[in-house]
Amino acid sequence: MLGIQNSLVGAIAVAMGSDGLFYFACLTPVMGSNFGVVTVRDFNSRVSDFQYAGVSGPTGVAIDGQNRVYVANHRNGTISRVYVGDGSSPGAHSAQTLAGDLSFGSDNLPNHLFLDAAENLYICETAANRIQLLSGSDLGIFASQGLNQPVGIAQRANGNFLVSNHGNGTIVELNAGGEVVQVGWIRDWARRCSTASPCAPTARSTSWPTTGGMVRCFG
Known part of the structure; x- marks a missing residue:
C-alpha cells in the first residue's frame, strides 16, 4: 500500500x-x-x-x-x-x-508507459489514438483499432493488454499482436462479468461491437 x-x-x-x-x-x-x-x-x-x-x-x-x-x-x-x-x-x-x-495533445492527460518483461516500452500516444511500441531503438505502431485517447495500459496474466480510453470511457483488450479481442465500458468493468457471459444489455454497451459481435465485460 x-x-x-x-x-x-x-x-x-x-x-x-x-x-x-x-x-x-x-x-x-x-x-x-x-x-x-x-x-x-x-x-x-x-x-x-x-x-x-x-x-x-x-x-x-x-x-x-x-x-x-x-x-x-x-x-x-x-x-x-x-x-x-x-x-x-x-x-x-x-x-x-x-x-x-509523439502526439500527446494539448490536454494535460496521462500518457501511461508500460514496460514488459523484455523491456519493450508501450506508449499511450493519446492525441494520435494509438499505442506505440519502442523496442530497442525501433519505434512503431503497436495498435490503433478501437482506441480513443488512450491514457492507460496494463498487461493481463494471459499476455493480453488492457487499454483505457479517455475519449469514450471504454477499456479495450488487445492481444500480443495489437488486435482487439474485446471492448467494455469502464462502468461495466467493475461488475467483473466473465468473457463467457455478456453483460446485461445497456443503451451504450449494445451499440459497441467487438470482434466477437457483442460487447462483453472482462473477466
Whole structure:
C-alpha cells in the first residue's frame, strides 16, 4: 500500500521500482527553464531523489529492472530515459532521449508507459489514438483499432493488454499482436462479468461491437 504522500504538485503518474521506491511524474513544477519533475519517494513520503533535467512536462513514467526511469514528456513529445542510479546529485542525472515526434495533445492527460518483461516500452500516444511500441531503438505502431485517447495500459496474466480510453470511457483488450479481442465500458468493468457471459444489455454497451459481435465485460 502506498503511504501518505505530501506536496506532490501536479502529480499525474506513478511507478514503483524494484528498490521499493515510488517514482512520481509531476507535471507542473517549474525548475528554471525546466517544466515538471520526476520525484523519488519512499513509503513515508521522504524525497530520496528527483530529476528535472531532460524532463519536459512529464505525464507518464515507468521503471526497468535496473531502476532506469522512462518518462513521457508532454511538452515536447519525447520519451526520455533517466539514469537515477548513476551517482549524480539530485536533478543532475544523465538523461537520454529515446523517441520523439509523439502526439500527446494539448490536454494535460496521462500518457501511461508500460514496460514488459523484455523491456519493450508501450506508449499511450493519446492525441494520435494509438499505442506505440519502442523496442530497442525501433519505434512503431503497436495498435490503433478501437482506441480513443488512450491514457492507460496494463498487461493481463494471459499476455493480453488492457487499454483505457479517455475519449469514450471504454477499456479495450488487445492481444500480443495489437488486435482487439474485446471492448467494455469502464462502468461495466467493475461488475467483473466473465468473457463467457455478456453483460446485461445497456443503451451504450449494445451499440459497441467487438470482434466477437457483442460487447462483453472482462473477466
